[in-house]
C-alpha cells in the first residue's frame with residue numbers, strides 16, 4: 035500500500051471537488067450576503083493540502099489504493115463541507131453539519147434542518163450543489179472503478195461503458211467521464227429551462243434541478259416540491275427524477291446510434307418503467323379507494339410523483355404523505371430498496387441485481403421439481419456465470435444485513451421500529467426521508483449525535499455499494 | 515403425473531395422521547366431556563377416502579409426485595382438523611378453524627382464539643397434538659424428501675442423515691423416521707417428567723411438552739407459560755425449546771458414537787448456542803439498563819426465555835413483552851428469521867443457510883480487494899460448490915421476498931406496518947406471535963377472512979421451505 039500515492043490522489047480530488055464552492059461563492063457575491071470569503075476557505079484549505087500531496091510522485095494506483103482513495107474522498111469531502119457549514123454558523127453542530135454534507139454528497143437528501151427556509155440562499159445553493167457534484171462523482175465511480183473491482187456484479191456495467199466507446203480499442207475512464215458529463219449537463223440545462231418555463235425563478239430552478247438529476251432530494255422549501263403548488267413543476271421533476279435514475283452511458287450510446295430502441299429496449303430501463311407504471315396505477319387506485327383523493331387526476335398527480343421519487347431514490351415530496359394508507363408507505367420503502375438503474379445517480383440494490391435475483395429464483399423453482407436441471411442466467415445479450423451471480427447475491431444479502439443492523443442500532447436509542455428501520459432504509463438506499471418520525475413532514479434532527487454519525491456512515495456505505503467500504507475493514511485488505 | 519398414486523399416498527397419509535385424534539378422543543372419554551364421537555368422525559372420514567385410495571396400484575412416486583403429495587397433505591390435514599373444530603363448535607368459523615389448524619400442524623402457534631381457557635380440555639389437547647404430529651412430520655419430511663429434492667441446499671442434510679446410518683449401504687427413509695421417532699419420544703417423555711416434577715399437572719405437562727418439542731407455542735393458558743409463575747417451568751421449557759430446535763438426527767448420531775463432541779461440535783449447534791448466549795446477555799443488559807427489571811436474575815429469567823423462544827421459533831411467552839424496548843422486539847423478529855437447525859422442528863431460514871451466507875459475504879469482501887480471488891466455502895467437513903450456494907441464496911431471497919410480499923398484502927387491509935410485517939414474519943418462520951396487534955398479548959382474530967387464509971397459506975409455504983410449494987405453481991411443473 036503506497037500511502038503517498040493515496041495522499042496525492044485524495045488531496046487532488048478534494049481540491050478538484052472544492053472548486054464547486056465557486057458556484058455559491060459567486061452567487062453570494064451577487065446576493066451580497068457577505069459570505070463570499072467563507073466559500074473560499076474550503077478551497078484554500080484543500081489547495082494547501084494538495085500542495086503537500088503534489089510533492090509525491092505520481093504513480094498508477096493499484097486496486098486497493100484506488101478503493102482507499104475513493105472511500106477517503108467520500109468520507110473527507112463532506113468533512114470539508116461540514117467545516118464550511120460550521121464556520122458560517124449555518125449549521126453550528128459539527129455532527130449535524132457532517133450529516134447534512136454526507137447526505138448532500140451521497141445524494142441522499144435526508145436533512146437535520148428543521149427550517150430550511152431560514153438559511154441564506156447561497157448556503158442552500160451550496161447544499162444543492164453537493165448533490166450535483168456527488169451525483170456525477172458517483173456515476174463516474176460506478177462506471178469506472180466499480181466495474182474494474184467487479185464488486186456486486188458491477189463488471190456487467192463495464193461492458194456497457196465499453197460499448198459506448200466501441201470504436202476505441204482501449205476506452206479510458208476519462209472518456210467515460212467526459213461523455214457522462216455531457217449527458218449530465220444536457221439533463222441539467224434542459225430541466226432548468228423547463229422549470230423556468232413552468233414559472234419557477236432561476237434560483238429555485240437551479241436548486242431543484244441539481245437535486246433532481248442527482249436524485250438527491252434537498253429542496254429550498256420546507257414543504258419540498260409541494261411548496262410550488264404546480265402540476266407542471268411536479269411532472270417535470272417527476273420525469274427528470276426518472277431520467278436521472280437511468281444509466282447515463284445509455285443516453286450517450288442511444289444518441290450515437292440515433293436509436294430510441296437502444297434506450298428503451300435496455301433491460302434496466304424496461305424493468306424500471308414497468309415497475310413505475312404498475313406502482314403508479316396501484317397507488318392511484320389505493321388513494322381513490324381509501325378516499326384520500328376523490329379526483330382521479332389528483333390521485334394520479336400525487337401517486338406518480340411519489341412513486342417516481344421512490345424508484346429513483348430521490349426523496350422529494352409533493353405533499354405530506356405521512357397519513358397515506360400503509361400499503362403505499364410500505365411500497366415506497368420497497369421500491370427504494372430495489373432502486374433504479376446501475377450507472378445512474380440513484381441508489382438501492384439496482385434493477386439489474388433485482389432482475390438477476392428474480393431470474394435465479396425462477397430457475398431454482400424449476401430446479402426444485404427437476405433436481406438435475408442445469409440452467410443459465412442471461413441479462414440482455416450477456417450470459418452470467420455463477421461467479422457473477424454469487425457476487426450479486428453477496429451484495430444483496432450484505433445490503434439487507436447492513437440495513438437491518440443499522441436499523442437495529444437505531445432502535446437501541448429507543449426509537450420505534452418504523453422510525454428506526456425506515457431511517458436505515460432511507461440512508462442506505464440514499465432515498466432520504468423515511469417514515470414516522472423521519473417521514474416527509476419530519477427530519478433527522480432529533481437523533482443523538484452518535485446515531486447521526488452512524489447514519490452518515492451508512493449513507494456512504496450505501497453510496498459506495500457497500501462492499502467497497504467494508505473490504506477496508508478486513509485485516510485481509512491490509513495484508514501484503 | 516400419476517394422480518392415482520398421489521391420491522393413494524395422500525389418502526393413506528391423511529388416514530395415518532388422523533389416528534392422532536385417538537389421543538384427545540380417549541382423554542375426552544376419561545373427562546366425560548361428551549366429545550368422544552366428534553374425534554372419531556375425522557378418522558372415519560379419512561378412512562373412507564383411504565378405502566377409495568387403496569384401490570389404486572401402489573407405485574413408487576417420482577419427485578414431482580412426491581412434492582405434490584406432501585403439499586396436498588400439508589394443505590388437507592388442517593382441513594380435516596378444521597372440520598373437527600367447526601363440527602364441535604369449538605371454532606365455528608371455517609377460516610378461523612383452518613387458520614388454527616394450519617398454525618398447529620405447521621408448529622407456528624399463532625392463534626385466532628381470544629380466550630383459550632374457554633375451550634374444552636380435550637379440544638386443547640387436540641390443538642397441542644397438531645403441533646406434536648406436525649413437528650415430527652416436518653422433521654421426517656426435511657430429512658428424507660427435502661434432501662432428495664435438494665431445495666434450498668437441503669442436500670447438505672442428506673449427508674447428515676446417511677452418516678447416522680453409515681453402517682447401512684442404502685439408508686432408507688423409514689429408518690431415518692424410526693430413529694427420529696425414538697429421539698422425539700425421548701425428548702417428549704423427558705420434558706413431561708421434568709414439568710411434572712416442577713409441579714405441573716400431567717395434563718398441562720403433556721400439552722406444553724407437545725408445544726415445546728415441536729417448537730409450536732400453543733398454550734392452554736391465555737398468559738402462555740407466564741401463567742404458571744414458575745422459574746423452574748420456564749427454564750425447563752426454555753431448554754427443551756432449544757433441544758427441539760436442534761437437528762434430531764444429530765442426537766441419534768451422538769448417541770451411537772457416545773460422543774458429546776459429535777453433538778456440541780456440530781456447526782449448526784455451535785452457531786445456535788453462540789447466538790442464544792449473546793442475544794440473552796444483550797437482552798438482559800438492555801432490560802436492566804431500561805429499568806424494565808431491576809434484579810439481574812429476573813432480567814435474565816425473562817430475557818433467556820424470550821430469546822430461546824425466538825431462536826427456536828416456538829413463540830411461547832413468559833411475560834407480556836409488548837412494551838419491552840424496541841431493540842429487543844426487533845431482535846426477536848431477526849432471530850426468528852434466522853431460525854434454528856435444519857432437521858429440527860424449528861422454522862426460519864436455518865442456521866446452515868445463514869452460515870453459508872456469512873461465509874460467502876466474507877469471501878466476497880476479500881474478493882473486492884482482490885478481484886481475481888477464487889474461494890471455496892466449507893461447512894463442517896463439506897465443501898460446497900457454487901450450485902449449492904446458488905440454491906441457498908435463491909432460497910433466502912425468495913424467503914425474504916415472500917415475507918415482504920405477504921406483509922405488504924396485509925397492509926392493504928389498512929393495518930399498521932409493524933403489525934402487518936411482524937405477522938408475516940411470524941407466519942413464514944412459524945414463530946407464531948408477532949408485534950403490535952399480533953404481539954404476545956394480542957392474537958390473529960381481528961384479521962378479515964382473506965387475510966387469515968393468506969396467512970394460513972404463508973405458514974404452509976414457510977413450513978415446506980417455500981420452494982417445494984412454489985414450484986407447483988409454475989407451468990413448468992405440469993409439463994411432461
Ligand SMILES: [K+]
Pocket residue numbers: 141142143249250251347348349464465466
Ligand atoms: K435521495
Ligand SMILES: [K+]
Pocket residue numbers: 621622623729730731827828829944945946
Ligand atoms: K412456533
